[in-house]
Amino acid sequence: xxxxxxEEDLCIISADxxxxxxxxxxxxxxxxxxxxxxxxxxxxxxxxxxEISPKDGGSAGTEAEIQELLHLPEIIEIQPPVTKWAPxxxxxxxxxxxxxxxxxxxxxxxxxxxxxxTSADIQFQKRLMxxxxxxxxxxxxxxxxxxxxxxxxxxxxxxxxxxxxxxxxLAVGGRGIYPVDVIMEANIEDLSPCDxxxxxxxxxxxxxxxxxxxxxxxxxxxxxxxxxxxxxHTFHGDEIEDILKPVCKLVREEDPDVxxxxxxxxxxxxxxxxRTEYLVKSRERSDLFGWGRxxxxxxxxxIIPSRGQNRTWTIAGxxxxxxxxxxxxxxxxxxxxxxxxxxxxxxxxxxMKKLDVxxxxxxxxxxxxxxxxxxxxxxxxxxxxxxxNHLQSVQEKEALASVAKTTFSTAAxxxxxxxxxSLVIRLADRENVAxxxxxxxxxxxxxxxGYVHEVEPGLRSWIAVLDFKSMxxxxxxxNNICPTTLVDGGEPDDDDYVSPSTATxxxxxxxxxxxxxxLLSDLMKQRDSYKSASARARSIGNEQEAFLNxxxxxxxxxxxxxxxxxxxxxxxRFTHKDxxxxxxxxxxxxxxxxxxxxxxxxxxxxxxxxxxxxVKTMGVEDSPISKPIGSDPKLxxxxxxRDNTISFGRSLASKYSKEGAELEFETAMSAFxxxxxxxxxxxxxVWPREExxxxxxxxxxxxxFRLLTSTMTMLFEKILEGxxxxxxxxxxxxxxxxRMGRVDVADLVISRSCKGKIMKDGTVDFSVYANxxxxxxxxxxxxxxxxxxxxxxxxxxxxxxxxxxxxxxxVSAWLTEELGDDPPNYDPEYYARRLATALGRITEAFQWSExxxxxxxxxxxxxxx
DNA sequence: ACCAGTTCCTAC
DNA sequence: TAAGGTAGGAACTGGT
Numbered sequence: 034x035x036x037x038x039x040e041e042d043l044c045i046i047s048a049d050x051x052x053x054x055x056x057x058x059x060x061x062x063x064x065x066x067x068x069x070x071x072x073x074x075x076x077x078x079x080x081x082x083x084e085i086s087p088k089d090g091g092s093a094g095t096e097a098e099i100q101e102l103l104h105l106p107e108i109i110e111i112q113p114p115v116t117k118w119a120p121x122x123x124x125x126x127x128x129x130x131x132x133x134x135x136x137x138x139x140x141x142x143x144x145x146x147x148x149x150x151t152s153a154d155i156q157f158q159k160r161l162m163x164x165x166x167x168x169x170x171x172x173x174x175x176x177x178x179x180x181x182x183x184x185x186x187x188x189x190x191x192x193x194x195x196x197x198x199x200x201x202x203l204a205v206g207g208r209g210i211y212p213v214d215v216i217m218e219a220n221i222e223d224l225s226p227c228d229x230x231x232x233x234x235x236x237x238x239x240x241x242x243x244x245x246x247x248x249x250x251x252x253x254x255x256x257x258x259x260x261x262x263x264x265x266h267t268f269h270g271d272e273i274e275d276i277l278k279p280v281c282k283l284v285r286e287e288d289p290d291v292x293x294x295x296x297x298x299x300x301x302x303x304x305x306x307x308r309t310e311y312l313v314k315s316r317e318r319s320d321l322f323g324w325g326r327x328x329x330x331x332x333x334x335x336i337i338p339s340r341g342q343n344r345t346w347t348i349a350g351x352x353x354x355x356x357x358x359x360x361x362x363x364x365x366x367x368x369x370x371x372x373x374x375x376x377x378x379x380x381x382x383x384x385m386k387k388l389d390v391x392x393x394x395x396x397x398x399x400x401x402x403x404x405x406x407x408x409x410x411x412x413x414x415x416x417x418x419x420x421x422n423h424l425q426s427v428q429e430k431e432a433l434a435s436v437a438k439t440t441f442s443t444a445a446x447x448x449x450x451x452x453x454x455s456l457v458i459r460l461a462d463r464e465n466v467a468x469x470x471x472x473x474x475x476x477x478x479x480x481x482x483g484y485v486h487e488v489e490p491g492l493r494s495w496i497a498v499l500d501f502k503s504m505x506x507x508x509x510x511x512n513n514i515c516p517t518t519l520v521d522g523g524e525p526d527d528d529d530y531v532s533p534s535t536a537t538x539x540x541x542x543x544x545x546x547x548x549x550x551x552l553l554s555d556l557m558k559q560r561d562s563y564k565s566a567s568a569r570a571r572s573i574g575n576e577q578e579a580f581l582n583x584x585x586x587x588x589x590x591x592x593x594x595x596x597x598x599x600x601x602x603x604x605x606r607f608t609h610k611d612x613x614x615x616x617x618x619x620x621x622x623x624x625x626x627x628x629x630x631x632x633x634x635x636x637x638x639x640x641x642x643x644x645x646x647x648v649k650t651m652g653v654e655d656s657p658i659s660k661p662i663g664s665d666p667k668l669x670x671x672x673x674x675r676d677n678t679i680s681f682g683r684s685l686a687s688k689y690s691k692e693g694a695e696l697e698f699e700t701a702m703s704a705f706x707x708x709x710x711x712x713x714x715x716x717x718x719v720w721p722r723e724e725x726x727x728x729x730x731x732x733x734x735x736x737x738f739r740l741l742t743s744t745m746t747m748l749f750e751k752i753l754e755g756x757x758x759x760x761x762x763x764x765x766x767x768x769x770x771x772r773m774g775r776v777d778v779a780d781l782v783i784s785r786s787c788k789g790k791i792m793k794d795g796t797v798d799f800s801v802y803a804n805x806x807x808x809x810x811x812x813x814x815x816x817x818x819x820x821x822x823x824x825x826x827x828x829x830x831x832x833x834x835x836x837x838x839x840x841x842x843x844v845s846a847w848l849t850e851e852l853g854d855d856p857p858n859y860d861p862e863y864y865a866r867r868l869a870t871a872l873g874r875i876t877e878a879f880q881w882s883e884x885x886x887x888x889x890x891x892x893x894x895x896x897x898x
Numbered sequence: 899a900c901c902a903g904t905t906c907c908t909a910c
Numbered sequence: 911t912a913a914g915g916t917a918g919g920a921a922c923t924g925g926t
């Protein structure tokens with residue numbers, strides 16, 4: 034056969050495995066090459082396996098028992114035992130080579146009765162990446178079996194020696210002609226990791242307009258973004274022939290890696306599936322919704338996207354990235370309509386916000402002016418791409434994939450425990466540590482968390498804020514915390530690390546270096562090196578390199594911070610209940626001892642939460658907290674106070690930092706205010722930059738309303754300037770305005786997330802709630818549904834309180850943005866009271882009570898605190 | 899007026 | 911099934 038070897042750098046978008054022939058399993062890697070074409074690599078050469086070891090009350094692991102197992106039809110071969118560490122001690126582990134992946138689950142359950150079964154629940158495509166130590170970015174060498182439309186010329190020219198490509202593909206376990214540019218075959222030796230790069234990932238965005246009366250798809254728009262260029266497509270007419278079929282053909286031809294849209298997970302994709310199932314018989318469905326990156330003549334259901342119980346859809350070889358979900362996660366908008374999010378990101382762009390079609394009367398609009406509807410649909414197809422680009426979602430997921438060494442798909446759609454698995458399992462394998470299966474235990478007692486210090490109400494001046502650098506990871510490294518070092522019932526050793534109160538023990542680093550501490554300290558070093566690479570690249574003007582390294586360092590940070598949570602969870606494969614509990618125990622011990630020491634030295638610890646301490650600087654009480662302007666001689670006093678606070682902060686940081694518990698000076702504040710509730714404070718930061726820092730208060734909450742947020746922000750600004758009188762006066766005036774009906778209702782919209790389950794018939798079941806109808810946002814959600822607007826479980830629902838006297842209160846869903854409805858009449862007393870309550874908590878510190886704010890008069894003088 | 903129970907959202 | 915954690919504030923309902 035003619036050599037058609039080819040080598041290229043690829044980014045693995047998604048991976049799967051497939052059993053073929055008598056007892057083979059091929060891994061399919063769907064990739065985007067550095068050069069821009071899409072590639073499927075079919076990898077053979079590995080066999081699925083699980084491992085077994087002797088079990089108390091079960092098999093002892095005799096030669097006879099092992100020989101006996103070879104009679105099982107699922108087992109092809111048993112490798113000689115390897116001694117591996119397990120919680121119950123070092124034991125021989127036999128690797129059982131399995132016929133193919135389809136029999137693993139049954140075999141595992143069969144063997145479990147007599148053996149301890151390990152490494153037995155790892156998807157085969159993940160196993161390939163672990164065993165070959167691959168991340169998403171790989172160099173692949175292989176034989177080209179097929180090259181299609183967008184394939185590079187050199188590959189094309191190497192093609193065509195007369196061999197039928199389809200036969201060649203089937204002969205190595207492939208499904209047929211995949212709808213990609215290049216299909217190649219590789220063996221495991223042909224794959225190797227390469228340096229991270231940014232792949233030219235292709236995105237496709239889709240939006241449908243549908244009939245409210247019949248569920249029919251009226252029109253669709255698709256926009257494909259490749260190398261920053263966009264191609265637009267619109268569809269209308271016969272649902273099958275003019276919309277679904279051509280859209281499906283387009284998806285296969287354009288061959289995107291990422292499928293996006295606004296709320297596609299909950300609207301467009303389910304609707305396409307529903308219409309496809311309604312319109313045609315099952316054998317014809319792949320022509321309508323065969324979006325999977327597998328051959329169209331494929332007999333399996335993988336070609337049709339599906340969604341099990343998951344949030345996201347499975348589209349073979351591609352990655353769904355809903356712009357709604359990305360925006361929600363990163364921006365935390367108060368409301369989640371496309372209109373609202375667009376206005377949030379591009380406040381000045383009127384063109385993007387234009388509401389020219391009434392979506393609640395879609396049938397009417399479609400009948401009257403279909404061309405406008407199509408244009409509206411097309412614009413809403415561009416926006417998700419704009420949003421993803423703005424949020425840099427794709428680049429961040431690719432960076433996360435790179436540091437966690439997973440596929441792009443795992444980084445984008447799977448969960449923290451999968452990312453941690455990817456790092457921990459490959460190290461465990463290298464170190465001969467047995468990998469247990471995911472635990473199926475019920476959650477036990479909750480572990481204790483961080484320590485939160487009481488905060489006195491009032492305004493304090495000149496505060497140094499310190500916090501522990503990567504607190505939980507540092508504690509895990511310093512105390513060698515790992516399931517492999519935990520002394521669970523074993524003999525104590527003088528070198529053990531012992532947790533402060535429950536005396537949980539971990540072996541010393543010298544005795545046994547834990548896997549987790551090693552991974553974490555490697556990640557810390559890796560982050561530092563990405564950070565310096567980013568700075569270096571920026572200094573020589575290489576923005577692209579700087580951007581990539583910045584994304585990578587940020588991904589490392591996310592990954593490091595995920596370790597504690599995963600190891601403290603009840604179900605993770607490597608979890609032991611003492612691990613999470615002892616980490617927080619050390620954390621509480623460290624912070625409390627510093628607070629105690631500071632107290633002994635006469636310092637005033639104003640506040641502390643988990644890993645932070647707020648300490649009052651002594652000797653600068655008389656300095657102004659508001660920065661004097663211009664040539665004011667007091668400016669010098671202010672600057673001296675600031676500098677004193679900075680040097681005080683630095684001295685505390687160095688005094689209390691120790692190995693494995695590094696305390697950093699974070700910020701200097703000229704003023705700190707709290708009304709006396711934990712997790713709620715405001716600071717006037719003067720170093721390293723000047724800004725107001727608000728935590729916890731309604732200002733930060735997405736279920737507040739705009740008027741409360743803006744009034745409270747003003748109140749804080751004035752208080753921190755020392756101008757309480759003005760603050761209270763204008764607060765009082767705002768409350769008065771609300772009472773008199775003088776405010777814009779849009780500023781009174783309250784918005785909360787609402788759960789629910791979409792039923793088969795399309796109705797929404799709210800019975801997750803104990804008493805759904807007593808919840809205002811459930812009633813608002815029902816109003817939305819009534820008006821024909823979409824409802825997505827978990828979405829934020831906006832409403833205005835129209836009458837609070839009755840219980841439960843009466844509310845009106847906020848439909849002005851989406852439908853252009855007239856705003857409802859609000860209940861002035863309710864809003865006046867809510868403002869007074871929230872703002873009164875704050876002004877109370879200055880002797881202005883809630884009642885004073887409502888009544889607009891006050892008994893005492895302002896400056897008697 | 900106060901309480902318990904439910905729910906959401908935030909700080910770490 | 912699929913699955914990072916705890917601490918904490920506040921609003922509201924539906925009772926007494």
